[in-house]
Amino acid sequence: MQPSADLIDLRSDTVTRPTSQMRAAIAAAPVGDDQFAEDPTVNLLQERVAALLGKEAALWLPTGTMSNQVALRVLTRPGDEVIASRECHAVWHETGGSAANAGVQITEIGTGGVFTVEEFLAARKPRGHLVYPPTTLVEIENTHNRAGGVIFPQDEAERICAAAREHGVASYMDGARLWNVAMASGLSLPALAAPFDLVGVSLSKGLGAPGGSLLVGSRSLIDQCVRHRRMLGGAMRQVGIFAAAGLYALDHHFERLAQDHANARRIGERLAQSPRILLDLATVQTNILAFGLNPEAPDAAILVAQARERGVLIFAFGPRTVRAVTHLDVSAAQCERAAEILVALAEGR
Numbered sequence: 136m137q138p139s140a141d142l143i144d145l146r147s148d149t150v151t152r153p154t155s156q157m158r159a160a161i162a163a164a165p166v167g168d169d170q171f172a173e174d175p176t177v178n179l180l181q182e183r184v185a186a187l188l189g190k191e192a193a194l195w196l197p198t199g200t201m202s203n204q205v206a207l208r209v210l211t212r213p214g215d216e217v218i219a220s221r222e223c224h225a226v227w228h229e230t231g232g233s234a235a236n237a238g239v240q241i242t243e244i245g246t247g248g249v250f251t252v253e254e255f256l257a258a259r260k261p262r263g264h265l266v267y268p269p270t271t272l273v274e275i276e277n278t279h280n281r282a283g284g285v286i287f288p289q290d291e292a293e294r295i296c297a298a299a300r301e302h303g304v305a306s307y308m309d310g311a312r313l314w315n316v317a318m319a320s321g322l323s324l325p326a327l328a329a330p331f332d333l334v335g336v337s338l339s340k341g342l343g344a345p346g347g348s349l350l351v352g353s354r355s356l357i358d359q360c361v362r363h364r365r366m367l368g369g370a371m372r373q374v375g376i377f378a379a380a381g382l383y384a385l386d387h388h389f390e391r392l393a394q395d396h397a398n399a400r401r402i403g404e405r406l407a408q409s410p411r412i413l414l415d416l417a418t419v420q421t422n423i424l425a426f427g428l429n430p431e432a433p434d435a436a437i438l439v440a441q442a443r444e445r446g447v448l449i450f451a452f453g454p455r456t457v458r459a460v461t462h463l464d465v466s467a468a469q470c471e472r473a474a475e476i477l478v479a480l481a482e483g484r
């Protein structure tokens with residue numbers, strides 16, 4: 136059932152609907168068969184995103200999950216080990232795809248969505264060992280979803296990728312929300328992408344497009360991604376329809392991510408005032424809030440149901456943890472109202 140318009144929907148930044156201007160851009164887009172590389176709008180988007188991130192080439196894929204899965208298949212072999220941040224998307228939110236599609240095992244390390252080069256090196260297993268699975272890929276998630284939209288420290292990412300390269304380990308960044316990182320940190324997209332062999336970015340999160348994700352990297356890696364996209368059934372035809380929305384989003388919805396960050400901050404500051412809500416404001420760096428409930432507050436599932444009755448939609452991450460995400464379809468005033476409602480419910484009012 137579609138939530139009614141007066142609901143304040145903070146479940147995810149994927150709930151946004153295309154604006155009328157975005158729909159106009161979609162309607163006007165020249166399209167062609169993308170499997171013949173003949174969709175001019177897709178080609179334009181791929182060139183633009185490759186240039187934006189300072190890499191040779193980019194490939195459009197229908198979802199960020201498929202980008203992650205294709206990256207695993209290109210950068211690993213079945214039986215390999217991947218080292219990633221704890222509670223990463225590939226482990227928690229892809230229904231076991233990493234094991235089913237790439238046949239890899241993922242070792243989660245670090246805390247709060249980040250890890251250090253020392254933790255990476257301590258977990259890395261060499262190739263050719265009698266019993267260890269070889270570590271062939273390190274993956275970071277930036278921003279980290281389940282840790283509350285936190286930014287991976289760039290100097291640490293650089294050290295990790297340099298150490299990885301030294302040991303013949305490939306590197307991948309799940310940058311579904313890399314746009315938010317650039318906006319919040321002031322670092323350039325090419326600087327953020329530079330340490331990594333492959334980077335995934337999404338158009339359907341804060342940028343507000345109805346779908347689409349891109350893998351970005353060297354020409355030779357992207358050429359390999361084309362085959363795996365097809366193998367997973369993600370090679371489509373006139374997807375200029377989606378790419379047009381992506382181009383529109385890059386032009387019109389990138390700068391405004393700062394508003395989402397300010398709105399998340401607004402909600403966070405109100406929630407943190409309540410003794411019933413466990414939120415470290417230091418984790419509120421972009422557009423996501425992940426918070427816990429103290430023992431006197433209701434369970435997450437109850438809070439979610441009660442909030443819905445009062446017109447606020449949020450998402451239960453666990454029995455006692457909740458996520459709220461700001462985006463272009465919620466205003467500052469709505470975020471303030473939502474925060475008041477969440478605090479009242481946590482406090483049993």
Ligand SMILES: *Cc1c(COP(=O)(O)O)cnc(C)c1O
Nearest residue numbers: 198199200201224276280309311
């Ligand atoms: C949303 C998300 C993805 C991709 O999700 P899709 O819904 O498949 O587009 C990948 N990684 C992270 C960290 C995400 O938050």
